[in-house]
Amino acid sequence: MRNKAWIILLTLLAAVLSLQILPNAPVSAHSDMEKVYPKAAETLDQSPSTIEVWFGDLVEVYKGSIVVTSDKNVQIPVAAPRLDPKDNRHIIADIEKELPSGTYTVTVNVISIDSHPIKGTFQFVVKRTQPTEEEIFQNLKLVRTAPMDGEIVPLSPDQLELWFTESVSISAFGIFNDRGESVPTKNPVQDPANPKHYTAQLNKPLEPGTYSAHWYAGVGGHKEKNGVYYFAIQQYSSIKGTNVIPSQSIMADFGLLQVGHWLSFFGILLLAGGSFFILCIAKKLGNQERWHRFTFFLYGISVIGVSLQVASHRWEYPNVPFDEFVWLSFVWVPVLQLLAVTLGFWFLRGYLQLGMFGLAIMLWGFSGHSTSLVYGGNVEIGMDILHLLAVAVWLAGLIALPILMPKEETAATEWLGTVGRLYSKWALASIVIITLTGIWMSVSYVPSFTWESLWASNWGKMLLMKIILLIEIVIIGYLQRKLLSRIAVTSIQFLRNIRIEFFIGCMILIAVAILIDSSPREAAQGVFPDKNTVNGITATVNVTPLKSGANDIVIQFDNETELQSVKATLSMPPNERKENYAFFMGKGQYKLTGNLLHSAGTTYLDIEAVKVNGERIIIPFSIKVPGVMSE
Template structure:
């Protein structure tokens, strides 16, 4: 009798705890639109391009495949007038390549391209950039768009035998140097004179050095203007020996709470409802086999069905609000829209119409559909292999969680300990297999999502922090499971402790699903850090890249060549869409080793790197690399 009273009291306690938990979520969360995950690798026309001839189309290459709608690409001309543009199309051979035709020839002028695509995991990819179609008559400001430093003395990337007496600059057009500065390798200002313009050549400037320069590397910074237009750049030289520049570095971050909103609450509702319903149905069929308090489970399953349905509906409404500019017929073509609709249909059919094994099949299929709407559906996160792992992971979570809840709800009022002894032992075998599957698949998926990282980059990202939290909670689950197996062997004495541990496990599971609900909208790319590939072989010459430190700020880039130790010149080009481009000559240290130092990694994300090596015979060899800088992409 005392044991039955305990069970009734436990149900009241659980109900009184679950309801405040739901209220807490509703009050805490606010609507949040996720940041873009997939950067744009290339665009044509290029950002900032000044074209002699009007383009006939806009072309974009994304890092990952995207989904499009009518307004995914908008071209705006002068006076803020939209340019007629055909609906953008995906290249059938490359889903990362988008083409939008311009049916009418653009008249001369400046144009803005506004881009809004959607990645496979439902996140917005927004960008905008400008290009210009050349006009017959151009102002000084327009002419300066092609303005650059033509040459300098000392030259970029050279190591001088002694301190220079002056610095000379030759620009491509007449200009005015407004700011000029030289910094040593400790980031200290070097005293210099004022830039003096050559009266015979307005493109030429001379700057006298005020003192002798010590050994090491120096950076030269300049700003030049024509009218209201201004350009700036940096180049580097060294005296007697190359030394890396000192400076600050960091990884961009944001708050986890900025990613918590109603959408994450909807994810949580859907997770708890559907996973509990599917796993509980399996528990009823194959573990309990009709024994125990089945009516109580079936009453509770109504709550889980309602939670899952409400979660899917709220997700649909919030996605529609976020993409209100998209027409309805296009909106329903997005995978993160039509797949949840199918999930609601299967969920309803499985819950209200089907019974037994067929119900379990429909509910399990509904769970598996999540695997093709999240991170695993993106090719850069593993593609088919990650989808399979995600499917096993989700089913295992469902078996564990649904069985756990079913075990608590179906405990009969009479012969409770005997029922727990038999059914609990059977469930413990299912739970053990599920926990092992969850752990193994989770580790493999994380490894697919982030293939290269450091401990610092992993812990700096919100995605990495939540993965660590999940791991800690998972270890706690393992410990609780170990205690439960001990209690089952002495259930006549430890029955109350077993029930207490089961309830704690349910609460921990609820927290894990909160973490999962937030994780689904975070980008694993924030934790990525590395150079891909580390080595490239072109024309039998091997180039190996190293970057220290590989994060935003001042860096040192090392290039090592094998089979071709000496080049006439080695130049490195770094690009990051839409319009960031940096080019510098590398310092030659001999024996095929070259170095660059400076503020090369200015933001988190993917930086495209090209190493252009020119042989003594004038042949140029280009080595392509990709640098993944950790941090939040603002």
Template sequence: MSRRALIAAAGAALLSLALPVAASAHAVLERTVPSQGVDLREQPGEVAFYFDEPVEASFQAVRVYDSSGEQVQGDEVFRPGGESKAVAVHLDPDLPDGSYTATYRVISADSHPVSGGFVFSIGKPSSRAESVASLLSADSSGKVTSTAFWADRWLGYLAIAVGVGGALFLFAVWRPALLASASGDPGWVGAGDAFLARAGLMIGVAAAIGLLASLLAIPLEGASAAGISFWRALEPSNLSEVIDTRFGTLMLVRAAAWLCFAAVLAVAMSRRRLPSLRLAELGASGVAPNRVSPTLTLLGAVALATILATPALAGHASTQDPTAVLLPADLIHVLAMSVWVGGLALLIFALPAATRRLAPASRTELLLACLSRFSRYALAAVIALAVTGTVQAVIEIGRFGALIDTGFGRAVLIKVVLLAVLIGFGAANRRRLIPALRRLADGRQTPGRIGVVLRRNLRLEVALVTVVLAVAAALVSYPPPSESADGPVSGRTTVGPAVLEYTVDPAEVGENQLHLYLFDAEDGSQYTAAREVSARLTDPAADIGPLEVDLRKAGPGHYVSPQAGFGVADDWTVDVTVRTSKFSEDEASFEVPIR
């Protein structure tokens, strides 16, 4: 491969590798019944939330609170009209007049919890209403659980990479490299056994970590989805609810596949049925390849294929259109990542165990044979990552500006930088170190300084890969811009002594409903000290505005504009001013992506 072709492939990869393994978008709330901020004359029979994709509805998905914080909904969550994209709950009969806060906490198609809510009133609004943010915060599982869930995903990704990639390395790189390099010296048998012992240990540890991470993901999902502690999530009833979801079922399947693979690996190791060498049969001289069991190989391949498929099946690739494109792209993406990461891991941690058993010149030959073969597979993996990442990025990222102005985009840029360094190491190895090793092998010389540089590069690559996988595990907490900008936009900020909750619906070009809710920052009551509330719309990029918004008071602490006009698709700024006296006012701003 020429230097120009390698640079082109690396450049393509850098433009597309930003997408995490099984990147996750989140369900977006499209509408509610009753509408957000509405003042009703009569009590509705139910409260319903409608989303843009199917959602899981366990874990007390919908709750409705009165102004004192008491729940006033029935026990059973149901699907209005049998619609998989909606969840609803019946209200208690004969509710008194006042303000009510409805919240939802559902599982998106990517298996991650999505939450939110709104306030509505029956008859005369209450002087105080529970804040959506405070209610959801009270039901949150906390930072410890979310951090543990991130670590669990990271370990799960790492286990897949080392387990799948390591097994492929054994058959696609190690076996042909060993057979091409080995002479009749019986010392090669010891080198092969040393490599297999170290590689088998690494892959076995990966299987154990993968099994544990899969099982731990079930209660962690329950805690995160239901807003409860990890220990409460271990209760049989909560575990059962998670297992009944698609995510829980897939985690059990993945755990079973890891267990099957670990058993196959143990049998193959004990019976010497993995790629290595043995002494030749009686009457012959030298060494011969081990006999590899076709049955064990097939069982292991089925188990690893199952493991490899679970990230895509647990994410949006299996539910988001076009599924026929996204699902295979995601599978190839995970496979390519595994080839790269698993191969690096065995090169740095298992190969030295083999080379230490060989004469200096033979070390160079084996090192060259392994690196030459792995380099070809690594280049193919980079190209596969580039193509599949481009497909996913076009669908999920949507626009270049989102790389800068969204949390998802900024995390993506971190991953791009790390991957750029990784590809740089790979290019240096292929361009300089492998030719240098070839010259040393031709002269029957030891690796020497080249070997030291190579080990340093490989160690740095492995360290960076673990960080890249950690970023990929963290990325699932961010909705991609194409999803987060589709549908109503809501959020929360502070303005002086008050908390401002806002909703822009439907966040599209044209007329939108703008709802502003003010709550006292100390006790959560509706903030009524405002004498005047005003809002202005600005599009800095297009030099539009500020445009005054016609705000009307809809209730205590509630202001609405039914026709807030956003003229172009862009990222708009909404500036809100709350005047509490003739000489005192507070200001706050928030961003609204209009599509």
């Protein structure tokens, strides 16, 4: 009874995980672009010959993946994007004619290796002889402030000063203390002697601590840019704020596509595993006719599953030309799987049939997360294939054993005593392989995480569900082996446990169906690398808390190199970019504070260290911010 109580408790916990519906938290736009050419908001002296985009991972492209339009909303002829043969994460689209002066918008619409859309837009300007209002706006920036960005001053100033590249109209200006409270100030006033210079008088002296100054300014009366800079009075203090890890309900990741995955997993894995069971475990004994009839059901499930996958992908990407659609990896792989299963089911028998079913399973290894440059490699692909083959042997045996077993009690007892014991050994080996390969792949996919970041992602929830169910399988397996060790095996009790174990296996497949379309990077959390050396200068970066919202970034330089300044650039291509100077804290340490990490995903941090001799050194880092990323 105690063992049954544990099984019931674990099943309920897994069910809660699978059915939990969390409220959707707001998420910011995100893409997996690392770099674009031309750069976002860049002004070029001449027409570019190409549009180029660099991604963090492999992507699927088609003819309409890059669209360029002019400021008059006229589409510019662009050749079909092609992959850089030296770097398959770099796509290039040739511009087929010289672009006249003007502002151009690039729309990027590609498909990630795991079938999710990646979208983004950015603009660039081809320079005219006389700068236009748009060019002036694109080049507008805040070039200097007093107090300076990242400066700790001994006394509160009477006023704040700002210098822009152009004469602007400031629509909003505000100062906030480290608690997020607004500090009263007068509206900025333009300097009559220098129209690019503005001053904002303070109503009262500022207390010690860090302050953020926010501005909104524009040219031409209809466009605005905004920015924020930081200064401190007497001492540095951390800016307080809220931090979140954006999440979604599990049901947000469950739809027609996931049903298709589950059905194809169920059908193909059981066909392959059942064929193995008959040839290598039952050795062609038992009720073969009953199993043969059951395989028609499994084949039909496989056909329906693959059809649902292809149909749901076509529904999601109706604008992709059909001749290009069929060559997307998440389309041709399941179709090829179905062809392999069909060939094995209708035309082959014995070990040839087993080999064809096994090929269908192995194709999953070349279409899942393991094929991603971010997560995988040849070893991970091999682990994925071994994992699936072990699942097929274990899960199919649970259903093949009772189907093939004789109905008469004495013959059934003898069957369990021979075939059942042999299957028990194979099942034990399979569970060990499933566990070890699962741990390997999980660590490869998400090398750095916290329990909070794991729980916030649907990928993490499904992983936890798999772990709980696997623990339950181990408990049941232990009980089954104890039953089989007895001289007189009770077939009714054994079959009841088999049914429970098979039900749990089906739940695991549901988790896998969601996992395959969930992003492991949503659970990743950390700075990569946390220490980096460029031209003899070593910097270590620590971010707290590492969530979207208010953060502190600590930059520690190991050596005693004297630096003139340290500037941090935080970016999420193509458009999000923020530059601020860091506060010098002494002994090689610099700090930044504020709402630095705006959304989940990868934020690129470039630290520019300027030596006293003027030499500039860029030290790059990547910050993995956990949470669900919007498309």
